[in-house]
Amino acid sequence: MKTVFVQPGAPLRINESEGGPLMAPSADQPKDTERQMAVNLPLKTFLCNTSNGYPTKWGVIVAQNDQATDEPFFGSVRDFTDRISKVYKTWFDVKDMDSIKPYLATYLNLTDSCQQINGVVTQTEHSTVMSHNINKSCKPCLNSGTQKKRSVTQRDVETHQRFVVGLDGKCSGQQTDRFCNGELQPGRSYRVKTFACTINGCTETKYSNPISTDPDLTVAVASGISSAIVVLAIVGVVVFVLRRKQLACFSKDDGRLVTQSPDEGIHLDKIEHTKKNPSR
Structure with missing residues (x-):
């Protein structure tokens, strides 16, 4: 019997027209709702889908609502790398813009630990330092992130992973030419999408519906x-x-009322004597 090896392709596209965007806001809101927002990453459906090969890297792209107009990418790793350099900004590029253009909120080297295919996907709120070890069942185990633990159902664990956009604050101490999950602007509406890559191809989801930060x-x-x-x-x-x-x-x-100076005094010889009425 002859064994045939098939090269992995780009992760399969998911039909998002019926059930809505795969990227959706999380019911578990972050602490700072003015400069952060929480979304659910589609693990089982997309990021951990091994139908077209094992994912080797993934990340999150953020844009202000009116700037989220680019179509989802589907193609080779080379073309996607070129797209990142030409289309997507860093947080440092857009943080002071009046209208936030699409930027990559996560590092490209998220997948150092993904080389171990038989590992696990770890659920955590860390954005730029997450370990993404993927196994065939793609069932994440829970650990304590930087914030309080929450009650998570088994279905939640198998299908989604909570990701906090803006968790890195002002990105202090980080290089300005690197990607950073910096804080969002208060009172603005954003849209978020994610991508996954195998060794040969990359695929993006559609942008989420608008998600607003508090004023x-x-x-x-x-x-x-x-x-x-x-x-x-x-x-x-x-x-x-x-x-x-x-x-x-x-x-x-x-x-107008003063006719003479108080220092002049009153002179009796200037006062006219009143004549007495003889009849009285």
Whole structure:
């Protein structure tokens, strides 16, 4: 019997038109909902799907809602690497943009540990330091991440992995030309997608539906306080001006009433004596 070896291709595309996008928000929200958001990565359906070969790397791509217009990629690793260099930015590139263009939130070398095919997929909230050891059943085991543990059903464990976008904060101490899962902007709407690669090809999911971060309430409070201070300052100026005008009017009236200096005294010879009425 002759054995035939078939080279892996790009991970199979999943039909997302019926059940909606594979990438969806997680019900377990992150601590900082102003600068982070949690999504569910599709493990069993996509990232751990070995139908077309074992995945060797995967990652997460983020964009602001109005910038998430690129079509999902499907093709060779070489073409995908070229796409990353030409299309996708780093967090450092986009963090101060008015409209956030698509950027890669995870390192490309996520799969060092994926060389061990018989390992396990580890569920954790670490984004840029996750180990992705994939086995045939692709059942992740739980460990403690950087945040509190949560109750997870067996179905959850087998199908999804929670991923927190923005977990690396301001990416302090990291090289600006490297990919980083930096914090999001408050009060904005984002969309997220993921990709998986075998040794020969890569496939992306569609973008998720829009997911919004909470507005920064400290900015609103500070703006309200500033407005109140401005109003009080204007009122103070108006009162001061009116008071000055009022005092000026009193000074003019006092000038009309004074006919002689108080230092002159009163001279009796200038007072006309009143004649007595003889009839009285």
